Amino acid sequence: MSHPQPAGTPDATGSADLGDLTVLNPATEEVVAVVPAADAAAVDRAVTRATAAQTRWAALAPTDRARLLRRYADTVDTHVEELAALEVREAGHLPGNARWEAGNARDLLLYAAGGVERLTGRQIPVPGGWDVTFQEPLGVVGVIAPWNFPMPIAAWGAFPALAAGNAVVLKPAETTPLTALRLAELALDAGLPEHLFQVLPGHGRVAGRALVDHPGVAKIVFTGSTRTGREVMERCARQIKRVTLELGGKSPNIVFADADLKAAADPFSFLDNSGQDCCARTRVLVQESVYDEVADHLARELAAVVVGDPTDPATTMGPLISRQQVERVRSFVPDDAPALRGGAPDGPGFWFPPTVLTGERPDSAAAREEIFGPVAVLLPFTDEQDAIRLADDTPYGLSGSVWTRDLGRALRVTQAVRAGNLSVNSHSSVRYWTPFGGYRQSGVGRELGPDALTAFTETKNVFISTEGPAQ
Numbered sequence: 001m002s003h004p005q006p007a008g009t010p011d012a013t014g015s016a017d018l019g020d021l022t023v024l025n026p027a028t029e030e031v032v033a034v035v036p037a038a039d040a041a042a043v044d045r046a047v048t049r050a051t052a053a054q055t056r057w058a059a060l061a062p063t064d065r066a067r068l069l070r071r072y073a074d075t076v077d078t079h080v081e082e083l084a085a086l087e088v089r090e091a092g093h094l095p096g097n098a099r100w101e102a103g104n105a106r107d108l109l110l111y112a113a114g115g116v117e118r119l120t121g122r123q124i125p126v127p128g129g130w131d132v133t134f135q136e137p138l139g140v141v142g143v144i145a146p147w148n149f150p151m152p153i154a155a156w157g158a159f160p161a162l163a164a165g166n167a168v169v170l171k172p173a174e175t176t177p178l179t180a181l182r183l184a185e186l187a188l189d190a191g192l193p194e195h196l197f198q199v200l201p202g203h204g205r206v207a208g209r210a211l212v213d214h215p216g217v218a219k220i221v222f223t224g225s226t227r228t229g230r231e232v233m234e235r236c237a238r239q240i241k242r243v244t245l246e247l248g249g250k251s252p253n254i255v256f257a258d259a260d261l262k263a264a265a266d267p268f269s270f271l272d273n274s275g276q277d278c279c280a281r282t283r284v285l286v287q288e289s290v291y292d293e294v295a296d297h298l299a300r301e302l303a304a305v306v307v308g309d310p311t312d313p314a315t316t317m318g319p320l321i322s323r324q325q326v327e328r329v330r331s332f333v334p335d336d337a338p339a340l341r342g343g344a345p346d347g348p349g350f351w352f353p354p355t356v357l358t359g360e361r362p363d364s365a366a367a368r369e370e371i372f373g374p375v376a377v378l379l380p381f382t383d384e385q386d387a388i389r390l391a392d393d394t395p396y397g398l399s400g401s402v403w404t405r406d407l408g409r410a411l412r413v414t415q416a417v418r419a420g421n422l423s424v425n426s427h428s429s430v431r432y433w434t435p436f437g438g439y440r441q442s443g444v445g446r447e448l449g450p451d452a453l454t455a456f457t458e459t460k461n462v463f464i465s466t467e468g469p470a471q
């Protein structure tokens, strides 16, 4: 089976329109905004401006940089409602989720600001002198963000980079540039230096590539598909450019028979954000003795999901981001596939019903590939070893959950599964103060957490002789 490839990839079928960006409300298909797209020359100018701004920024006292970032956090805080409303309109997120996302950007700013004065080196004992290390900023960091969580993911790349003394040029996804543009305006309102944090909406194949290829950009932070991430990494390799990749996922939800089955089989573990979440637990692995019970529970829960316009308070799941994404998701779900299904609206908007495929083989495309929509597969396992084998049976390793009341088993399984972010008896994955990232084809490097700033520095080691020149 072939699945539609995203526009903007080198071998995408059809010709991608590389003109201005038309931002649609995915719930209504109404035009929210038309935004000019940056070309390679605009990227070049932005990097030149950022280089000058970074030199001045890094020369400021750490206390001053921290104070400005805290002021920026305060400014974001007073605009949480506005930013959230923008996210609802351009990305189709539920208002509650969108408020959380704006708050996440604010909180990460405060957390990163707290790191500025703590970005210390080390003193290492050596004979004949002193040895000290410094964490120096890289220079200009390029951030390429996706459309599924436009605001938090932009923030995760940009804010720790700024706190570590870098300038940032951010290219948001072409479908969702508005919240990032607003965040950059708010940075200026808060008093951050001009050109320190620039947002350049544009097409991946043009502005994204120009940022990746620009010799003045020291590091790329990319979040998106494994396919595009591979290209970004190859291009970065030509310049030995630093790169962090946060890529796809096909995360397991491992449900043992002794678990709290209702909590474990919460369909919002894969339906949140309409399943457009790299951490979505889209492979529900259930011990065979409770498979039927879990399937019955999921059938009832899917029927109760209210899919609709996010501005309707009754809605519990919104639209997908685009018609193209609906087509991509549909390509994994033939009409006659055995499945549990909920409902979805007709008419304008990009809709797909919540779906759990029940007849998939573990090696099918739907069971192994990232679908990025409200679709999970339900697969039985026999015992602990079988669960671990199935959990790891994809090229990915981003996230996952383990549900059991047996503590020893929970520990054994979380140690065995090859993934960067696991939860026991919980579906939560992401906190700005804990590290986030993937094993294997889910990515390279980590974002967030206590080492977030360090990822935007080079370590310099200096030895100072105490012996002095011979007298």
Ligand code: NDP
Residues within 6 Å of the ligand: 006, 007, 008, 009, 010, 144, 145, 146, 147, 148, 171, 172, 173, 174, 175, 202, 203, 204, 205, 207, 208, 209, 212, 223, 224, 225, 226, 228, 229, 231, 232, 246, 247, 248, 249, 277, 278, 325, 328, 370, 371, 372
């Ligand atoms: P992409 O990975 O292609 O896009 C992510 C970002 O990269 C966007 O800003 C995009 O710009 C940019 N980009 C695209 N091509 C290049 C390039 N050659 N060089 C530099 N930057 C580039 O994902 P799509 O939006 O096309 O989504 C397709 C699929 O990817 C989804 O169905 C999903 O499976 C997966 N995905 C996974 C995400 C995750 O967090 N794991 C996030 C988003 C998507 P532009 O918007 O202009 O294309």
